[in-house]
Amino acid sequence: MGEEYRAYRDRVLNFLEEHERWRSNTINLIASENITSPSVNRAVRSGFMHKYAEGWPKQRYYQGCKYVDEVELIGVELFTRLFRSDFADLRPISGTNANQAAFFGLTQAGDRAIVLHTSHGGHISHMPFGAAGMRGLEVHTWPFDNDEFNIDVEGAEKLIRELEPKVVVFGGSLFPFPHPVKELAPVAKEVGAYVMYDAAHVLGLIAGGQFQDPLREGADVITASTHKTFPGPQGGVIIYKRFGETEEIARLQQAIFPGVLSNHHLHHMAGKVITAAEMLEYGEKYATQVVKNAKALAEALAEEGFKVVGEDKGYTESHQVIVDVSELHPAGGGWAAPLLEEAGIILNKNLLPWDPLEKVNEPSGLRIGVQEMTRVGMLEGDMKEIARFIRRVLIDGEDPKKVERDVFYFRQNFQKVYYSFDYGLPMKE
Numbered sequence: 215m216g217e218e219y220r221a222y223r224d225r226v227l228n229f230l231e232e233h234e235r236w237r238s239n240t241i242n243l244i245a246s247e248n249i250t251s252p253s254v255n256r257a258v259r260s261g262f263m264h265k266y267a268e269g270w271p272k273q274r275y276y277q278g279c280k281y282v283d284e285v286e287l288i289g290v291e292l293f294t295r296l297f298r299s300d301f302a303d304l305r306p307i308s309g310t311n312a313n314q315a316a317f318f319g320l321t322q323a324g325d326r327a328i329v330l331h332t333s334h335g336g337h338i339s340h341m342p343f344g345a346a347g348m349r350g351l352e353v354h355t356w357p358f359d360n361d362e363f364n365i366d367v368e369g370a371e372k373l374i375r376e377l378e379p380k381v382v383v384f385g386g387s388l389f390p391f392p393h394p395v396k397e398l399a400p401v402a403k404e405v406g407a408y409v410m411y412d413a414a415h416v417l418g419l420i421a422g423g424q425f426q427d428p429l430r431e432g433a434d435v436i437t438a439s440t441h442k443t444f445p446g447p448q449g450g451v452i453i454y455k456r457f458g459e460t461e462e463i464a465r466l467q468q469a470i471f472p473g474v475l476s477n478h479h480l481h482h483m484a485g486k487v488i489t490a491a492e493m494l495e496y497g498e499k500y501a502t503q504v505v506k507n508a509k510a511l512a513e514a515l516a517e518e519g520f521k522v523v524g525e526d527k528g529y530t531e532s533h534q535v536i537v538d539v540s541e542l543h544p545a546g547g548g549w550a551a552p553l554l555e556e557a558g559i560i561l562n563k564n565l566l567p568w569d570p571l572e573k574v575n576e577p578s579g580l581r582i583g584v585q586e587m588t589r590v591g592m593l594e595g596d597m598k599e600i601a602r603f604i605r606r607v608l609i610d611g612e613d614p615k616k617v618e619r620d621v622f623y624f625r626q627n628f629q630k631v632y633y634s635f636d637y638g639l640p641m642k643e
């Protein structure tokens with residue numbers, strides 16, 4: 215009696231430990247992940263995880279929120295300062311949840327939306343089968359220019375005028391180059407559309423001033439995750455300028471609560487606030503290094519013989535590097551990603567814009583993100599080392615287990631979380 219269930223607990227605790235040990239010994243290049251600082255970890259482990267705080271600070275539907283309120287108000291202040299916005303709402307519990315709220319707050323069922331198609335790098339929550347469709351929106355997609363790896367501005371302008379949508383959505387999951395917000399926002403405004411910018415992937419780069427600046431380029435509302443290039447705990451956020459009438463803003467706030475959530479995971483909220491402080495202090499240096507590392511990795515991979523997407527545009531302006539591995543193996547990314555995992559190099563296979571949708575399991579691409587390895591202190595020279603590991607597995611055909619040993623030793627040099635109050639900045643080479 216009792217032993218059987220205790221054994222389950224032990225197994226789970228053991229898996230947690232194994233996972234953490236394994237991850238700290240691998241090169242994680244998943245573009246949508248990051249690692250949090252010890253201070254943020256403290257917040258996430260705090261007693262805030264046991265609280266309810268429906269509503270807005272100082273106007274809660276629950277008692278006992280005096281400390282939660284203080285933290286959330288600091289958060290609103292820091293996020294609005296970081297993004298030079300008028301409002302920030304830290305309550306969405308994920309990027310998708312933020313998108314749901316924005317679609318509910320800004321549109322009615324039956325309205326039209328223009329979004330980036332998933333096959334061009336858009337996110338499922340923008341699609342008919344995701345949050346936008348669930349809102350009842352009539353979803354149309356941006357024309358895409360494969361050569362520019364971006365939204366086709368001329369075609370998009372025409373489409374906005376023809377459809378007169380209620381909302382246009384920029385941003386995506388495969389996102390090496392800034393979207394043409396400043397070119398298209400005025401056209402959207404002409405037809406009375408809201409301009410929404412999904413910064414899930416690039417929020418940390420925007421915070422550090424190293425990508426585009428959507429609010430200054432004409433976006434009304436930014437939705438985002440808080441755990442990709444913004445190196446916080448898993449969560450979401452909505453950031454906006456005063457974009458319309460008071461009632462419009464109130465509708466958006468009501469869409470968040472009580473529209474798409476009740477309580478908002480207060481321990482994660484506290485972690486987001488500490489991350490915002492870290493980004494105010496270190497964000498510019500962090501984002502600058504992320505983009506430098508992404509460019510360095512792209513160049514190094516090209517030198518090692520890989521076909522890196524976007525060569526004539528400098529490969530990337532974000533944290534992402536996109537590699538076409540279709541010529542190395544018929545299963546492309548479906549072959550490469552698991553093989554690299556055996557070598558301790560963790561990344562995603564990805565459809566590329568020119569892939570037919572049926573190739574979803576064997577797409578041409580690999581999507582690589584350098585934001586986590588930058589946070590543990592890697593610099594441009596380390597990107598060359600990573601490119602060599604990838605070449606050994608995918609081009610030289612070396613036994614991945616042999617490469618894994620070298621990855622393990624290499625990774626031992628990077629065990630601290632920099633750009634944080636706990637460890638400051640990494641040492642330069």
Ligand SMILES: Cc1ncc(COP(=O)(O)O)c(C=O)c1O
Nearest residue numbers: 246308309310337386387414439
């Ligand atoms: C562009 C974009 N939007 C939204 C999301 C969803 O974010 P979350 O996983 O926080 O719900 C993602 C996730 O990767 C994304 O890439």
